[in-house]
Amino acid sequence: MIAHTQKTHHGYVMFQNVGTSDFYALYLVGFTDKVGDPNSIGMFGSGFKLAVAAALRLGIDLILYLGRDKVTFRTTKRQVKGAQIEQLVFIYENPEGGVKEIDTNLTLGYGAKDWKQPWVVFREVLANCRDADPRGYEVVAGVEPRGREGFTRVFVGATDEILDIYRNIDSFFKEPRAAMFVCDEGRIYPKGAPDGYTRFYCKGMYVLMTHDTGLYDLDLHQMPINESRDASTEHLFSHVLRLYDCCLPEIKTEIMRFAVEKGQEGVQTLENSLYWSQSRRPDAWVDAFRRAFPDHVLCSFSDVEYQSMVRMGRKAIRATRELYRLLSAHGVQTAEKVLRAEEEAQRQLFVPEGLLQAEYDRAFAMVAGRLPEVNRLNITFVRLPPHERNVAFVTCSRARGEYQFSETVLKSGVKAIAMALVDALAQTKSLSGKCDLDYEQKLVEMVVDCVDE
Numbered sequence: 001m002i003a004h005t006q007k008t009h010h011g012y013v014m015f016q017n018v019g020t021s022d023f024y025a026l027y028l029v030g031f032t033d034k035v036g037d038p039n040s041i042g043m044f045g046s047g048f049k050l051a052v053a054a055a056l057r058l059g060i061d062l063i064l065y066l067g068r069d070k071v072t073f074r075t076t077k078r079q080v081k082g083a084q085i086e087q088l089v090f091i092y093e094n095p096e097g098g099v100k101e102i103d104t105n106l107t108l109g110y111g112a113k114d115w116k117q118p119w120v121v122f123r124e125v126l127a128n129c130r131d132a133d134p135r136g137y138e139v140v141a142g143v144e145p146r147g148r149e150g151f152t153r154v155f156v157g158a159t160d161e162i163l164d165i166y167r168n169i170d171s172f173f174k175e176p177r178a179a180m181f182v183c184d185e186g187r188i189y190p191k192g193a194p195d196g197y198t199r200f201y202c203k204g205m206y207v208l209m210t211h212d213t214g215l216y217d218l219d220l221h222q223m224p225i226n227e228s229r230d231a232s233t234e235h236l237f238s239h240v241l242r243l244y245d246c247c248l249p250e251i252k253t254e255i256m257r258f259a260v261e262k263g264q265e266g267v268q269t270l271e272n273s274l275y276w277s278q279s280r281r282p283d284a285w286v287d288a289f290r291r292a293f294p295d296h297v298l299c300s301f302s303d304v305e306y307q308s309m310v311r312m313g314r315k316a317i318r319a320t321r322e323l324y325r326l327l328s329a330h331g332v333q334t335a336e337k338v339l340r341a342e343e344e345a346q347r348q349l350f351v352p353e354g355l356l357q358a359e360y361d362r363a364f365a366m367v368a369g370r371l372p373e374v375n376r377l378n379i380t381f382v383r384l385p386p387h388e389r390n391v392a393f394v395t396c397s398r399a400r401g402e403y404q405f406s407e408t409v410l411k412s413g414v415k416a417i418a419m420a421l422v423d424a425l426a427q428t429k430s431l432s433g434k435c436d437l438d439y440e441q442k443l444v445e446m447v448v449d450c451v452d453e
Contacts, residue, residue, distance in 0.1 A: 012061070012155040013166050014143045015125045017133035020067045021152045027090050027104045046227060049104075050111040051124035053088060057108060060121055061157030065147035068095045075108055085109070095147075114228035118161040119172065123229060125154045126173060127205055141166050171199070172206045174219055181251055185243040187219040188251065198270050200231060207231040214270035215258045218243060241274045245281045252288035260293065263320045276326040286330045293317050298334045300324050305335035314338065346385040347394075347404070356410045363417035367425075370445070374425050378402045381410065392420040401428045 026048055052073050055062040064071040070093045075086040086108035092100045114120075129137035132152070141163065145155040156162055165172060171192050179187040191214070192199060198214035200207055202223045208231040220239040225231045244255055259271035279285060289298075296315040299305045309316035316335065319327060328334045352360060367374045382404040384391055392409040396402035403424045409416050 011142050011158050013141045013158050015129045015154040017129045017137040047124045050115050051121050053110040054115040055121045063145045063155040065153040067149050068147040122165045174201050174204045181247050183246040185246050186221045189217040212270035237274045253291045256288040257292040260319050264318050272320045276322040282330045298332050309335050348383040363414045366418050367421045376401050380404050383407045398427050
């Protein structure tokens with residue numbers, strides 16, 4: 001079952017922290033003193049055991065010193081139900097020459113499904129150093145194994161893969177001093193590589209990479225990780241938005257500019273995938289938009305809206321659906337509002353006279369005879385611009401029953417006016433536009449009567 005790596009060995013990488021670990025804690029499955037510690041990475045009581053099994057499977061040398069006492073690892077064959085297994089053995093040696101071997105209840109197959117790469121060994125040893133001694137731990141390459149009183153040292157065989165991780169350690173572990181922004185929700189880092197991917201960390205440890213193009217690499221302190229030290233994409237966007245909500249105004253402006261401009265280019269980004277309407281600080285994002293795009297009008301991805309703004313000589317910018325919902329709901333000027341104001345400016349209120357007034361009065365009396373609720377409507381009359389000539393009426397306020405009937409519908413005769421009144425009444429009856437079944441049936445009968453007159 002041992003699958004040795006075929007890479008050159010270049011001495012060892014040493015991981016050191018102050019304090020001497022308890023030998024028995026190394027192999028007692030489920031034991032950990034980190035549960036409930038908000039700053040530690042470990043929490044399951046299985047990490048080091050899994051790292052030992054992974055190192056043996058991969059053929060990576062692993063030597064541990066607890067002060068001057070040395071711990072090494074091997075396997076022994078066992079027959080269990082007719083199958084041969086490799087059982088892990090921990091070997092404890094003190095400076096006086098005493099040796100004690102502990103047959104553990106771990107097998108070489110422990111964690112084989114998820115703990116497959118040299119990175120998992122490096123990660124677990126470094127994570128333990130950081131948890132035990134977050135400020136004073138050391139990682140040094142090119143040293144030979146030996147103990148030091150009062151320190152715990154782990155020596156990992158420096159294969160090509162281990163050395164590559166050592167040289168690129170900043171891609172796997174993120175220190176706070178390199179962060180652009182730090183808060184209780186996490187940290188924001190500049191992108192480590194221009195490969196289009198986004199790397200995610202939990203308490204400084206790499207746990208996930210997605211294909212989303214993003215503006216930063218992100219350390220999300222509250223992001224849950226599993227026993228394999230991996231994170232899922234479940235609730236990922238919520239964690240990112242909470243972190244972005246806390247960041248500085250200048251960073252918010254950069255995020256807003258990136259999200260909107262990439263959205264216009266048709267590039268799918270992490271930032272455009274966020275559930276922006278769930279932001280806890282919408283006003284701050286409105287300010288960020290106004291700083292990023294001063295004097296711009298916000299458009300949806302409607303070509304009609306965009307071209308209308310161009311025709312009017314306005315600066316137009318498009319936003320994806322979630323961003324549009326957030327910004328339009330909190331005061332950003334939108335193309336929809338501009339177009340509505342332009343339309344309303346072209347409408348002319350008037351008072352019908354002669355035949356138009358007579359036709360309207362006759363239609364109103366016809367509807368009121370069956371549906372007296374129509375008397376609650378507040379109807380005014382308007383001349384609409386040419387492109388709206390086919391509009392029967394304009395809804396001003398359903399709640400107050402306020403409508404503007406067009407000159408066009410008044411010229412269309414009693415039936416058209418009566419049906420417009422019935423339609424307006426149906427809207428007013430329910431803000432959702434739906435009526436109860438009995439009332440709906442009355443409206444149907446009213447329409448039929450109008451058509452049959």
